[in-house]
Structures are given as C-alpha cells and as structure tokens.
Amino acid sequence: MKALIDPQKCTVCGVCEDVCPVGAISVGETAATVSDECTLCGMCVDTCEFGAISLPQVGTGPKDDLSAYRGVWVFAEWRRGTIHRVSYELLSAARKLADKKGVPCAAVLLGSDLDAAAPSLLEYGADTVYVIDHPNLADFTDEAYANSLVALVREKRPEILLAGATTMGRSFIPRVAALLQTGLTADCTDLDISEEGLLLQTRPAFGGNVMATIVCPNSRPQMATVRPRVMRPEKDARNGRIEKVTLPEEVFQTRVEVLQVIPEEDVTAKLSEAEVIISGGRGLQKAENFHLVEELAQLLKGAVGASRSAVEEGWAPPSHQVGQTGQTVAPTLYMAVGISGAIQHIVGMQGSKVIVAVNKDPEAPIFDVASCGVVADLFEFVPAFIQRLKREG
C-alpha cells in the first residue's frame, strides 16, 4: 500500500517530493507518482496544499458499514483445561467498556472439550460466551486458532476485540488483525472509550518515555492486547449464555501437525502469579552476588525477578525480566534490590501492593514508587536481613 495521488488535483509543484523522508515520490510531467518505498507516514498528505494526496483506508474501507460492528469481545485463552487469568482480567475491563458504550460483552473460547471451562467466563461479566470446540484446537496452532477467530469475527462483527499479551496472544493475534485488515495496539496499559465511542488504547511509546493513546477510527474490530496483571479481575455475573458455534471444517485445517507437546517449566506464569517477588539489578555488581536475591526469594517463598540490566549482564535469564520488555507483575510484595527504577522497569511492577526498595542512592527514582525505602548498601543490608529471617524462622 502507498499514498494515493489524485492527478486531477496535482499541480506538479514538487513539495511532496521534497518532503518525503524516504524518497518515494517523484514528480513527472503531469502528476506526482509514488513508489513502493512509501511508508504511509502521511507527511506528503499534510504538506500538499491542493489536497491531491491521500492515504488508503486500511481494512473496512468506505464500503464497509462501521455501524454494523457491535459489542466488546475478549479472546479467552485456554490451555489444556485451564483458562488463563488474563482472560478474566480482560473480561472485567471489557464489561466496563461495553457498559460505557451500552453494547454487549462476549468472550470467545477456543479449544477442545470445553464444557467445564465456559461457565466461569459468565461470572466475569460476559453476556455471551461463544464456544468453538474442535479436536484440532486441543493444541494451539497459529493457523487454526487465527482462522477460527477470524471466521467468527466476520460472522458476528464485534467492534472491539481484546486479547492477552501472552505467548499465545502475541503469536496469533497479529495474524488475526492482518487477516481482518485492521489495526492492533500491543501491550496496552489502559483502555477507555472516547466521547465518539472509539476505543482509546494507551501504551508506553518511545522507550517508555511517553504514554501514547492510539485509536483505530477506520477499521473494525478495534484490536488491542494487554499484558497479564495489568487489569484486575472482578466478578460481575449477568444473565449470560453459552453459545456453541459451528464453523466450516476447513477453518480448522492447518499445515502444522503437532507431534508432541513437551511442557516446560513456565517461569513466566510463575512470576506473574507470584505473591512475593525479589528482583535484583545492576547494583548487585556481578553474577555471583545474584545468589543474595535468590536466597532472599527462597526464604520469603517468592519468585526471582530481574531488571533488564541484570538480564543483559547474564545474571538472570530473560524470562525473569520485569518491565516494559519483560513481565508485568503485581505481587503483594515486590522488593527491588539494587535497581534504579527506570520508567521501563516501573511500568512492569508499579501495580504491586507493597514495594520495598533497597538502594544506596537516596535520589534513585525507585524510591518514588516504593512504599518502604531502605537507603543502604545492599551488601550490608541483604545479608543482615537474610540472617534475621533465618533466626526468626
């Protein structure tokens, strides 16, 4: 796709050619032309005083009636008998968005043998739980999951579709958005409805230094993913119903054959479910010192987290990273040891109930979000704290 030139309006003035940052526009004898290099940045559109340039409408386009799309949906993530917690979190958020718009709220459950799983979604506010139950959905594959969800969206036309930014969501939800030719905002931290009724999708941008609110005015559904633990699950049962959906058999066909599923220890789930997390940062100075964090976590029956710097140093695996490009966590107790509190770290843990920070620099930004701050050398404080915990059992 590229910017569109209206030759009737183009005066070959050349301003668009000068302003195009990627050199995609060349002005000919009668009108400007746009090459495939175009990135749809829109700078030419803004600068053309003759209104000769426009951007193509993505997705639904003028032929599609946006008002035909109604309702707020959540993709409910199911894996071998269990619904992921993020689905309840999103359903609670979806319920509020739907109430604000005065439209129905629904969950879509994909998998196999789902009879036991579906009712719990009604407790979190779904008016309808659409169940797509098929043996080919027993194990997750991008193709079958995406095709099933797309087929249902095309039939029922929800205006908003939310999903968890989990490994599964990150894997197949972009494919769903691409097939539906609509936009997708990943890793939202807040969702709301604008006065015009559009989904306001807020997420960190530019390295976490600004919060951007994104809208998707021209295509449907408006799609967003949200990380686990960002929203709170709240029970809100309505008189909802479960609707089993039948789709054509070809929807479930996939070019991928799952030969074997080897479960691995899910550190991600462990971290996001933990009630206590002890995280270490660059202040620990070297790999050998990271054992202080691990020992403390063990004594407090918690999980081990890490800042990105600690991960980059190789002191902790990437799956333990907390923050914008790591996990979002919200435990009862989050202890940050030798972590400065960069915004990219804060966005991943600020939902924690109690935050304890240990840092020798009293000006460290981590103290701005800490409920309890310990200004101390961690190499003195942490071993003493460990001894005390051991003494007091």
Ligand SMILES: Cc1cc2nc3c(=O)[nH]c(=O)nc-3n(C[C@H](O)[C@H](O)[C@H](O)COP(=O)(O)OP(=O)(O)OC[C@H]3O[C@@H](n4cnc5c(N)ncnc54)[C@H](O)[C@@H]3O)c2cc1C
């Ligand atoms: C796009 C992008 C995404 C990012 N995503 C993430 C992310 O997901 N997670 C993340 O954590 N970061 C992320 N970062 C990196 C982030 O900006 C910071 O660089 C990082 O969080 C810093 O890690 P740190 O606090 O461990 O290290 P530092 O900033 O180096 O802080 C170390 C702290 O330890 C203290 N200290 C040193 N010695 C001692 C001692 N003896 N006793 C007590 N305290 C001591 C210091 O006072 C200092 O405050 C991202 C950055 C970008 C640009």
